[in-house]
Amino acid sequence: MTGSVTASGLEQAAIASGAIADAATISPIGQFQRDHEAGRDALCVIPGKSGALRFGLEANFGEEQRCRGQGQARRAGDKLILSFSGGDRCIVVAQYDGDQVALPGVVDMACADLCEGRGTLEGVSFPRIANDAASALRARDRDGDALCEAQ
Template sequence: MRRTSAALLLLSAAACQRAPIAPDAGPSEGAVSGLERAAIASGAITDARRMSPVGLYQRRHEAGRDALCVIPGQAGRFRFGLEAVFGEEPSCRGHGMARRAGDKLILSFRGSDRCIIVAQYDGDQVALPGVVDMACADLCQGRGSLEGVSFPRVSSDAASALRGRNRSGDLLCGDQ
């Protein structure tokens, strides 16, 4: 009886283990579920890993508006400009260069003390993490913070991104 119980315990433990990721699978492929892969293959959803981040992203809310523009840059990189508004006084703004890394968009801000933010990019939105490096504090006025700000896509073309404006009416992705 003890041997039967031990054998059943070993079998149930083996059944609970995850299947290994194929050795040729890339780092972002392991994070994609089988159902998601099937939906991408059938064309039901787009593959965010192949979708360019170029475009205009905006979200209006009760305290203001958050906007991000992403345009093509040099050597496969992108240029970006962003503004997040939290009422009349607090806001954050900055611009710089960006690059893709799988499902991430790495934002390197110009003019700040080495502020780099690794944002999540899923094709439909850019979401900043809930914790941002202290080096990014000089991008914000008042009690504003870029922590947890998300920017839903409103267009997928560079022309719309170039027309995006901040609260003052200046171009988000203007001469940088």
């Protein structure tokens, strides 16, 4: 536990000096996307009803291999908790630093139903490309369908 306290103190000092931004004050609303040789990974986060956040994401791993899902998101410090809609209750606790959303290296088995082929959500990261809801609403999956839909 001592290591995390030291890192937290160092991080707090860096935030106080302005060397790094305080992720807790940066809204996750926006569009996150990474292009790579197997396709494009995209995540959108938009405001929902009653202050809740909604999201949609797609991670591509080549033809007929991808993961796709939508649901509700909520902040918890430097984490973004993604609760996917659907039967198996996939929940992923992602790291959020203001500039990127990074999924953990291991996700719940319930999340496998979101994926086709050998696709997996494990270790996928999404760098921010826009910080507004309008951009997030323009995010599309590889079929051209909206990742996040307005309510």
